[in-house]
Amino acid sequence: MSSPNGSPHDYEDLPALLTLMTGDEKHDASATSTLDAIWVLYDRILRVAPDRLDDPDRDRFLLSKGHGPMAYYAVLAAKGFLAVDDLRGFGGFDSPLGYHPDRTLVPGVEISSGSLGHGMGLAVGTALGLRMTGRARCAVVVLVGDAELEEGSNAEAIQVAGRRNLGNLTAVVIDNASASAGWPGGIAARFAVEGWSTHDADGHDHDALERAFAAAPGDRPHVVVAHVESKES
Amino acid sequence: MSAQATTAADPATPTENQRERFSRLLPRLLAEDDRLAAVLAEIGVNYLAEAPPPIADRIVNVGIREQLLIGVAGGLALAGMRPIVHTFPSFLIERPWEQVKLDLGHQDVGAVLVSAGASYDWPKGGETHFGHRDVALLDTLAGWTVHVPGHPDEAEALLRAALPGDDRIYLRLASDGNARPLGGADGRLRVLRRGSRATVIAVGPLADRTLAATAGLDVTVLYAATVRPFDAETLRATLDTPDVVIIEPYLRGTSSAVVAEALRGVRHRVLGLGVGRDELRRYGTPAEHDAVHGIDEAGLRRAVTAFVTELD
Numbered sequence: 001m002s003s004p005n006g007s008p009h010d011y012e013d014l015p016a017l018l019t020l021m022t023g024d025e026k027h028d029a030s031a032t033s034t035l036d037a038i039w040v041l042y043d044r045i046l047r048v049a050p051d052r053l054d055d056p057d058r059d060r061f062l063l064s065k066g067h068g069p070m071a072y073y074a075v076l077a078a079k080g081f082l083a084v085d086d087l088r089g090f091g092g093f094d095s096p097l098g099y100h101p102d103r104t105l106v107p108g109v110e111i112s113s114g115s116l117g118h119g120m121g122l123a124v125g126t127a128l129g130l131r132m133t134g135r136a137r138c139a140v141v142v143l144v145g146d147a148e149l150e151e152g153s154n155a156e157a158i159q160v161a162g163r164r165n166l167g168n169l170t171a172v173v174i175d176n177a178s179a180s181a182g183w184p185g186g187i188a189a190r191f192a193v194e195g196w197s198t199h200d201a202d203g204h205d206h207d208a209l210e211r212a213f214a215a216a217p218g219d220r221p222h223v224v225v226a227h228v229e230s231k232e233s
Numbered sequence: 234m235s236a237q238a239t240t241a242a243d244p245a246t247p248t249e250n251q252r253e254r255f256s257r258l259l260p261r262l263l264a265e266d267d268r269l270a271a272v273l274a275e276i277g278v279n280y281l282a283e284a285p286p287p288i289a290d291r292i293v294n295v296g297i298r299e300q301l302l303i304g305v306a307g308g309l310a311l312a313g314m315r316p317i318v319h320t321f322p323s324f325l326i327e328r329p330w331e332q333v334k335l336d337l338g339h340q341d342v343g344a345v346l347v348s349a350g351a352s353y354d355w356p357k358g359g360e361t362h363f364g365h366r367d368v369a370l371l372d373t374l375a376g377w378t379v380h381v382p383g384h385p386d387e388a389e390a391l392l393r394a395a396l397p398g399d400d401r402i403y404l405r406l407a408s409d410g411n412a413r414p415l416g417g418a419d420g421r422l423r424v425l426r427r428g429s430r431a432t433v434i435a436v437g438p439l440a441d442r443t444l445a446a447t448a449g450l451d452v453t454v455l456y457a458a459t460v461r462p463f464d465a466e467t468l469r470a471t472l473d474t475p476d477v478v479i480i481e482p483y484l485r486g487t488s489s490a491v492v493a494e495a496l497r498g499v500r501h502r503v504l505g506l507g508v509g510r511d512e513l514r515r516y517g518t519p520a521e522h523d524a525v526h527g528i529d530e531a532g533l534r535r536a537v538t539a540f541v542t543e544l545d
Contacts, residue, residue, distance in 0.1 A: 104341050112339045121301045122336055125308020132291050156298035
């Protein structure tokens with residue numbers, strides 16, 4: 001498992017890394033719905049690296065949807081933030097890797113999450129703080145699920161991010177159509193009405209995801225709605 | 234510390250209360266330290282209305298969105314800022330409770346939460362604006378320092394001391410208080426009077442009243458402007474008869490457990506006085522509420538006397 005670009009592992013290695021956690025060769029949708037979006041972010045977009053964990057000028061990736069973090073851990077291991085061996089202990093008492101991530105235990109994890117609806121507010125605060133410290137060019141990318149968006153705390157954050165033109169903030173919504181009441185008019189419209197730029201993309205198409213992230217206008221917040229297969233399919 | 238607080242251009246007035254001191258101080262503190270950010274949810278926005286642009290950039294009014302109030306504070310702290318977060322206790326601690334727990338504590342970041350309004354500084358606002366549960370709620374979390382100043386000078390000293398760190402601080406401001414600062418900005422209990430039959434601990438704004446209520450009683454009176462961490466050392470060092478009354482301007486009994494912990498290994502009695510749990514559905518004045526909860530001067534005297542003589 002090696003890659004030509006110097007990172008320890010490549011995309012093709014991720015299923016094997018997931019297997020170290022799940023013990024299963026096959027991975028259900030809850031483990032893989034975020035896999036491609038997170039991979040594209042770490043492989044092509046984010047200016048982060050294992051040797052600059054505390055660099056104040058790094059980009060920040062905030063996994064708000066803390067459920068099903070195996071994909072996140074697999075990407076972090078593939079990119080050298082985590083030792084591959086750590087994956088084997090997933091969920092164990094002495095493991096740094098819980099079923100919800102803890103930023104104090106896992107190198108490179110920016111927020112501890114698990115309770116839904118906290119990442120967006122933390123991301124708005126981080127984006128504001130980076131602006132205040134002269135680091136507005138550092139990107140803050142927060143990943144939420146379409147069901148997670150049901151938490152009202154997201155609405156508070158989406159409105160304020162839009163009104164304050166937080167151009168250093170990007171949200172990724174993994175849309176697997178699991179929101180209980182749905183999002184009539186589509187998820188992107190909820191952000192657009194608050195002044196965000198929006199981009200829908202196939203959540204498994206790496207080039208489409210890369211284009212969607214790169215489309216961030218910089219003068220207002222940006223959302224990428226990454227469509228993946230529904231939970232039930 | 235009062236010398237720092239006053240200038241010729243902007244003098245303290247004798248009638249200035251803790252909240253007014255905070256509102257006057259906040260723009261100055263932001264100007265002095267560019268690591269500080271103020272996070273508000275409409276309440277208190279007028280404190281900073283005239284802030285010049287370099288300061289205004291570090292003021293975040295999230296509107297009436299208290300979950301975001303704390304979420305933004307957590308994010309600011311993650312980005313290296315020191316957030317000062319301000320609103321009523323009920324909207325600072327209770328409404329965004331899970332954000333206080335997770336966006337600060339679980340992220341292992343800090344903030345300075347400054348409430349004003351205390352338990353019922355505005356009783357005409359009724360139950361929705363009562364804040365007496367705040368300290369008890371924070372007691373369920375680790376790592377919080379809780380200050381309950383009794384005078385604007387103490388409030389200022391405690392606030393200034395809180396700013397350089399990265400820890401989690403709750404500063405509980407009240408409209409009413411003691412005539413003079415009683416010190417206590419060092420986190421230690423202060424001995425106000427010595428006696429032998431019991432120890433009475435007065436928290437923050439209730440010190441003057443406690444001294445009046447215990448006049449002529451043979452009791453030690455201690456003063457606390459900081460209740461977490463609790464200064465067990467001074468309590469033990471000054472203890473005579475191990476009977477302790479703790480008088481708090483918020484939920485009755487909030488600190489009974491920490492007093493019991495401080496006296497571990499000593500057979501003792503503890504009485505907690507403060508604001509009761511029952512919902513009164515009354516408005517009126519703070520004095521009327523104090524009387525109902527038994528923390529007016531007469532009520533305190535009755536309760537302390539009965540406790541001291543209970544086993545005679």
